[in-house]
Amino acid sequence: MKCVAISDTHGMYDKIDIPDGDVLIHAGDIFGQGKLREVSAFNAFLGALPHRVKIVIAGNHDWCFAREEEACRALLTNAVYLQDEAVTIDGVKFYGSPWQPFFHNWAFNLQRGRELKAKWDLIDADTDVLITHGPAFGVHDQTVGGLSVGCEELAHAITRIRPRFHVCGHIHESYGVVEKGGCTYINASIANHRFQPENAPVVFEV
Numbered sequence: 001m002k003c004v005a006i007s008d009t010h011g012m013y014d015k016i017d018i019p020d021g022d023v024l025i026h027a028g029d030i031f032g033q034g035k036l037r038e039v040s041a042f043n044a045f046l047g048a049l050p051h052r053v054k055i056v057i058a059g060n061h062d063w064c065f066a067r068e069e070e071a072c073r074a075l076l077t078n079a080v081y082l083q084d085e086a087v088t089i090d091g092v093k094f095y096g097s098p099w100q101p102f103f104h105n106w107a108f109n110l111q112r113g114r115e116l117k118a119k120w121d122l123i124d125a126d127t128d129v130l131i132t133h134g135p136a137f138g139v140h141d142q143t144v145g146g147l148s149v150g151c152e153e154l155a156h157a158i159t160r161i162r163p164r165f166h167v168c169g170h171i172h173e174s175y176g177v178v179e180k181g182g183c184t185y186i187n188a189s190i191a192n193h194r195f196q197p198e199n200a201p202v203v204f205e206v
Contacts, residue, residue: 143173
């Protein structure tokens, strides 16, 4: 199964060249402002793509999903929206969750420790591809200043669950792919730290 991962498009999803594949994954920060009116245009964009399945999670900029989740789901007819839930495609389980450590009072923020652990405890133990907006601590989580800001509790959950892939975004300047402990970690941020659509989608086989 050929998967194509993108994240942090910030309203610029139509400015990138998206390779063909079986599954398209968007790991959040879809929009610039996160208004409900932006969902219909994004849905139309997804509908024109050839991928058999499109999987979407929200990010901290996607306020409409935090405030009007059901309305967003109703408009997003061309994708599977995951918020602390899973979908299985051809025997491969994808689990998606939008949460990240508290960050400037944006959407889907939770306090480090108990609050975030409660969310990661919901992840299915047989998850093959884990999709979260924020990175785990120590992998793809360094800011432009070199500070690691990923979630420690998420790192513990990945060690416990052992997914084959972890797809995230959020920290634009940590775009890339790395293998660690049997998991392939992918930060698929399209935008760079100046919010320019600089990075390419990441293609991987499951």
